[in-house]
Amino acid sequence: MTNRCAKRQYSSGHSFLSLSVRRNTINNQNKLCVPVRWNSSQAEGRSDGKEENDNTVPYSVDDHVAEAESHLKNQFGPYAKIVVHKLYNQPQHHQKSNNSNTDDGEEEQGASSLQTEGNTSSAPQNVYYRVSATFKLLGFPIELAATKGHKVKETIEACLYQALSSDIEFIHPSSGNNNHTHRNTLTPYQQELKAILTELKGHCQFLSRSLKFSVKPPHAEILQQRGQRGSAGGATPEAEPEAPQEEEEDVNRRLWRCRVYLKDEWGLTNRMVLDQEYYGDSPRLALAKSVSSLRDKFAKEVERYNTQPIGLREVRRLLLKCYEGSRRSEATLQCRQEENREDGEEASSSDVVRYTENHEEDETLPNYKIREKNIREKRMQKQKELYTQRAQRPASTKFSLFSTFGRN
Numbered sequence: 001m002t003n004r005c006a007k008r009q010y011s012s013g014h015s016f017l018s019l020s021v022r023r024n025t026i027n028n029q030n031k032l033c034v035p036v037r038w039n040s041s042q043a044e045g046r047s048d049g050k051e052e053n054d055n056t057v058p059y060s061v062d063d064h065v066a067e068a069e070s071h072l073k074n075q076f077g078p079y080a081k082i083v084v085h086k087l088y089n090q091p092q093h094h095q096k097s098n099n100s101n102t103d104d105g106e107e108e109q110g111a112s113s114l115q116t117e118g119n120t121s122s123a124p125q126n127v128y129y130r131v132s133a134t135f136k137l138l139g140f141p142i143e144l145a146a147t148k149g150h151k152v153k154e155t156i157e158a159c160l161y162q163a164l165s166s167d168i169e170f171i172h173p174s175s176g177n178n179n180h181t182h183r184n185t186l187t188p189y190q191q192e193l194k195a196i197l198t199e200l201k202g203h204c205q206f207l208s209r210s211l212k213f214s215v216k217p218p219h220a221e222i223l224q225q226r227g228q229r230g231s232a233g234g235a236t237p238e239a240e241p242e243a244p245q246e247e248e249e250d251v252n253r254r255l256w257r258c259r260v261y262l263k264d265e266w267g268l269t270n271r272m273v274l275d276q277e278y279y280g281d282s283p284r285l286a287l288a289k290s291v292s293s294l295r296d297k298f299a300k301e302v303e304r305y306n307t308q309p310i311g312l313r314e315v316r317r318l319l320l321k322c323y324e325g326s327r328r329s330e331a332t333l334q335c336r337q338e339e340n341r342e343d344g345e346e347a348s349s350s351d352v353v354r355y356t357e358n359h360e361e362d363e364t365l366p367n368y369k370i371r372e373k374n375i376r377e378k379r380m381q382k383q384k385e386l387y388t389q390r391a392q393r394p395a396s397t398k399f400s401l402f403s404t405f406g407r408n
Contacts, residue, residue, distance in 0.1 A: 059153065061084065061152055061156075064152075065156065068082050068156055068159075068160045069081055071160065071164065072135070072160065072163060072164070075164060076135035076144070076163075077135055077136065077170045077172070079135055080134070080135035080136075081133075081134060081135075082131060082156065082159065083131070083132050083134070084129060084131050084152065084155075084156070085129065085130040086127065086129055087127075087128055087130055088126055088127055088128075089128070127150070128148055128150050129148065129149060129150070129151075129155050130146065130148050130155075131146070131147050131148075131156050131158075131159040132146040133159050133160065133162075133163035135170065137168075137171060137197065138171060138173055138194065139173075139201055140197065140200075140201070140211055140212070140213060141213070142212075142213045142214075142215065142287070143213065143214040143215060144163040144168065145160075145162035145163040145215075146214070146216075147159040147162065162217070166215065166284075167282055167283055168215070168283050168284050171190055171193065171197075193288060193291070196295050197291060199299075200291060200298065203299060203301075204298070206302065207298060207302070208264065208265040209262060209263065209264055209265065209298075210263045210272075211261070211262060211263075211294070212261040212272055213258055213259070213261075213290060213291075214258070214261065215256065215257070215258050215283045215286060216256070216257040216258070216259060217256060218253060218254050218256060218257075219254075255279040255280060255281060255286070256279065256281065256282055256283050257277055257278070257279055257286060258277070258278045258279075258280065258283075259274060260274070260276050260278070260290055260294065261273060261275065262275035276290075276293075278293065
């Protein structure tokens, strides 16, 4: 009896466990089926580095960018924006021929660095994102921050944090004027910077040039090397002293950089080209140094090439004299030479020079006035000839009438 009861209990317990296991497996399968179906529809979003829970709203890059731009506009004005670029790594043999003087070359350099780090990684590592935050300071576009990464969300947050932590201040175009309500809100530094930027803007408009500024943080490679040296115990006593050029480069790499991109509207290239790079202890100092040096450089070019409005007027008058006055002067000189030849007198070089000096003002007159003046001169010349002919007559013919009248 005991064995039969034990068997019955064992069989009933075994059947109960088997039923419970089946229920658990069915529930687990139902739970697993729902995310798989959702993931199949959202596969594109998940492959771009968007990570979120199943119960939350799907991640949207546009919404994240709009939210970040709202924070950026509160601090840097209405023209602040965030731009996201999706880029691909290129092979290394193409990177050697690329020119790093342009803004695109810088992105390609970053692509090559990511390629060397992710050679052993999977295929999705070939895609990365570049996020930049820019705003306009009195008409000049300034790039506050630029970050790169394989995940969009983290890259946008890093770029926004770097831009908001910058010490560059936004200056309203109408601030500082007498008509503006907040004219006394500008600090002396902001007033000086605004004066320099307005002067630089006038030079750029006159020379037909456009500028773009890009503020970069110190090089991360130098900071990592210094951290590794510090963790290893500092420099060894056998290390050789660095050259002065290397020391200067090392100092510049520890400073903030402000790159200036230049575009000449009358030039051959149709894109921004790296012109020069300036260094400073902070983003504001690097920007101020670049702006002041460019102001002085463009002012010297304007003075050197004599492109002031007064010089342009003089050049215009000279061109008019060369193209229009040359024909008139040649015609008048030919007429005078022919008249002198008819009278038996040859025009000397001194007479020609004197004639051109006296008739410089006549070249600016219209054609009909010049003709009237020539006709008037011819009449005067004929009258002089008549007077000379009358003066050369004999005395008897002069007073013949009076003599006959006296005789009578």
